Amino acid sequence: MRLALGLILCVVAGCASSRRMAPWPGVRSILVLPALNVSSRLADVDVLLDTITRPVADKGYYVFPVAVTARFIRANGAETVKGMHELSVQRYGEALRADAVLYMTVADDAKGIAVTYRLVSATTGAELWRARLSTSIKELGKAGERAIGDAKTGLPPGPYHPREAERAGD
Amino acid sequence: MRKCRRLGCRRVRIVCCVILAAAACGCQNGLYDWGSYDQTLRDISAGAPAEVMLRDRDAMVDEAQEAAKRGRVVPPGKYAQIGDIEAVAGDRAGAVKWYGAEKDAYPESARLMDLLIERLP
Numbered sequence: 001m002r003l004a005l006g007l008i009l010c011v012v013a014g015c016a017s018s019r020r021m022a023p024w025p026g027v028r029s030i031l032v033l034p035a036l037n038v039s040s041r042l043a044d045v046d047v048l049l050d051t052i053t054r055p056v057a058d059k060g061y062y063v064f065p066v067a068v069t070a071r072f073i074r075a076n077g078a079e080t081v082k083g084m085h086e087l088s089v090q091r092y093g094e095a096l097r098a099d100a101v102l103y104m105t106v107a108d109d110a111k112g113i114a115v116t117y118r119l120v121s122a123t124t125g126a127e128l129w130r131a132r133l134s135t136s137i138k139e140l141g142k143a144g145e146r147a148i149g150d151a152k153t154g155l156p157p158g159p160y161h162p163r164e165a166e167r168a169g170d
Numbered sequence: 171m172r173k174c175r176r177l178g179c180r181r182v183r184i185v186c187c188v189i190l191a192a193a194a195c196g197c198q199n200g201l202y203d204w205g206s207y208d209q210t211l212r213d214i215s216a217g218a219p220a221e222v223m224l225r226d227r228d229a230m231v232d233e234a235q236e237a238a239k240r241g242r243v244v245p246p247g248k249y250a251q252i253g254d255i256e257a258v259a260g261d262r263a264g265a266v267k268w269y270g271a272e273k274d275a276y277p278e279s280a281r282l283m284d285l286l287i288e289r290l291p
Contacts, residue, residue, distance in 0.1 A: 029278035046215035050208065057246050058201055062278040065247030067214045068254040072286060097281040160201065 024100075024128055028159050029062040030119070031098035034070050034081045036105045039113050045106045047141045048115065055148035056102065060161025064098060093122030100128060112136040115143045119155070129155060202245035205233035210251060220259065227255040234271075246276055250283065262290050 035048040049066050056063045070084075078084040085103060092098045103118045111134045119129040131154070133147045148155045157163060210226040218226075230252050237244050253268030266287055273283040 047212075050211040050215055053211070053245070053247055054204060054208070060201075061246075062276050063246045064279065064282060065250035065254070065272070067211055068247070068250050068286070069282065071254065072282065075289075095281075096285075097278070099278075162201070 023156055024121070025159075026123070027061070027099040027121070027128065029064065029097070029099045030056055030102050031064040031069060031092050031096060031100070031122070032056065032066055032102040032104070033073075033084045034066075034104075035115070036081050036085050036103070039106050039108045041108060041113060042106060042137060042140075045140070048104050048106070048144060051141050052102070052104070052144040052148070055145045056155065057160070059148060059155045060158035061155075062160065064096070069096070089120045089122050089125050098122045109134050113140070115140075115147065117147050201243060203233065203237040203240075203242035204245055205237075205248075206230055207245060207248045207251060210255075223255050224259060227252055227259075244275060246279075247272070249275060250279060250286075253283075253286070257286070257290060260291075265290055 032049065032052050035045045037045045039045075049070070053063045053066055073084055078087055085105075089101050092101050099122055101120050101122050103116075103120065105116045105118075107114050107116070113136075114132055114134045117129075117131045117133070118127055120127050131147045131150075133143050135143050135146075147153075206226060206229045210223075210230060213222055213226055230248060234244050234249065234252070236242075249268050250272035253265045253270075253272065256262075256264030256268060269283040269286050272279050
């Protein structure tokens with residue numbers, strides 16, 4: 001009985017500790033650009049963009065439709081991924097009303113490859129959040145979930161997160 | 171007496187398990203009905219032919235209707251993706267309808283959806 005109670009307390013405490021405040025109230029929507037690949041070991045890193053929507057949306061943000069947005073940007077200015085990454089972040093804010101842009105870059109690493117995630121405010125250009133994940137090529141499809149979803153180092157909860165919605169209603 | 175205690179213990183254990191499971195669920199958040207949106211994105215990246223994309227669209231349309239019936243929430247981007255497949259296939263009315271659905275569900279997308287609709291041939 002005492003053990004069971006202890007377990008319950010642990011789980012509840014675990015939940016509580018991951019319940020941080022949303023630090024950027026102005027950030028509701030995130031535009032994710034296709035990943036920039038500067039590694040020598042991989043030809044194709046599309047899987048990073050294909051698997052990023054779910055973890056970011058589950059954290060409580062509006063995620064621009066990744067394939068639709070990439071197609072739109074290609075047709076309206078930046079034809080290459082490099083070009084998309086080089087456009088000023090404020091352009092995405094002004095042209096598409098994105099609150100923040102998430103950049104992913106893939107580079108070589110001792111273990112295989114490393115993915116760097118950078119969330120940048122599309123109004124101020126300030127870096128809001130950053131994570132780096134070392135992974136094997138085989139596990140690349142799980143990188144987003146691991147980097148974004150992590151309770152401690154991942155993205156803090158946004159406005160669509162159930163808890164944030166609750167707070168807004170209080 | 172002993173048997174009785176045991177039974178009580180068992181009941182407590184069951185109750186604890188239920189509470190633990192509920193608490194664990196509380197940490198998760200299955201906010202959205204994702205359906206085949208992921209698969210559609212993989213097909214686009216793989217450069218799948220038009221008939222595959224139209225099949226993906228049909229699956230996502232069915233899922234969106236099912237989600238509406240069951241009160242489940244369609245995730246960010248999924249309506250817009252349906253609209254985009256319509257746009258690429260040359261169905262202007264379909265594109266306008268589904269881009270509009272994204273805008274209604276998620277006002278954050280309004281600017282992009284307006285631009286997409288504006289630039290339809």
